[in-house]
Amino acid sequence: MIFTSDKDYKSTKKIKQGVSKIKEEFEPLAKWIDQKYDVKTLNVLFDYMDNIKSHPRLQVCLEYASDKGKFMDNRTYNFDVRKQKEIAKKFGEITSNYELKNKPSWIQRILGLTYKSKNLYVYFTDFESIAKIEANESIPDKEIIQLKSRLNNQELWEIDKKFDGVTFFLFTDELLKKYQDSETHKIWNGQYFHLLTNYDEFGYFKKDYFYVHLDSKENFDNNYESNWFYYYK
Template identity: 75%
Template sequence: MPSDKDYKSTKKIKQNISNIKEEFEPLAQWIDEKYGVKTLNLIFDYMDNAKSHPRLQVCLEYAMDKGKFMDNATYNFDETKQNEIAEKFAEVTSDYELKIKQNWIKKIFGLTYKSTNLFVYFTDFESIAKIEANEKISEKEIRKLQAKINNKELWTISRAFSGVTYFLYTDEQLKKYQDSETHKKWKNHYYKLLKEYDEFDYFKNDYFYFELDSKENFDKNYESNWYYYYK
């Protein structure tokens, strides 16, 4: 989520405020060249702070890049690619530690990277940046937008993650507006507002989540509960 420290540190790299760790630069370049992707950050830590369970987060820029590391048959990470990157990680960090061996200050304060039993996993920056942009739209702006629309059949505008849903009151009204010119106009209104907060230009008008639904469906099938609806 946008509040996560890993996202915040990666955002600074994307904004050119900071850089990926020096020792990870060769690995990021290797990943990009081998798999045809854009790696923004590499983050090494331990699962549950257990030294026996090291892990490496490969933070890619785009959601489509993350898809290149998924196994379409199992919907898990591609084990072959995980192993390839783990092996390269061991090579790169070993070279780095040999390089700094003579620098006792770096040796004392530097991190010794454990590559045995390394778990490699993949995330993408784009998806979280889209959530952040959507969350930056204030409730005041949403109320102003609904007032501007000024349609008595529109119950509420509900945002979640990187998308938005406009709720009509009844299923019959939903059918009336679905795929209508009004539907397209509402989508364009929201897109224009969303782009004001789209710092990295990730949202495209034809490819963002904009849906219509009804209060009738919300009440009847989700017990009027937002948690159940978005679960």
């Protein structure tokens, strides 16, 4: 789950909205993860890497970015191997019991309904990060233009939103220094946040932690060849 267009994100969003539920067989695992690691699991998704049956994988979709952080190894910045193994083991126990209880083994084999836990790769994503991107990028361009018009500042060149953030571009580096952390900058923070809340369906953006980034057209032209692709690369 990386983009707002991913089917995994869309299915998890429906769970968050209360439109659908996590798969019945994964509910016990989600509850176990929440209790053991003090997190909130929204969804659990099982598939095979490159559709190869010998490479099963399990996506644990947590709600918050801070929850995902609990499964990272601070030394290597990779997933915590111990926790991956713990969840893989628990997944094998729970799904094995579910399959024995609910489906005859011959039906499982024919329809491919068994969950393979051997060599299972467990990885973690969070819903909040993608939802914040969706909220920010849902703001129509015309509303950005209207905001710039209301601000009515001749020293402001452009307002550009990307991913989960926004950058206000002044014309020069000198103007950038003038506005950085100024009272005007604080006003811009508030104005953009107010606009953003109209599209933040789940309220993930918090005013005290929201920050409008400032940059300059001079920097954009001189160091990024006036190219948005280079700027955000």
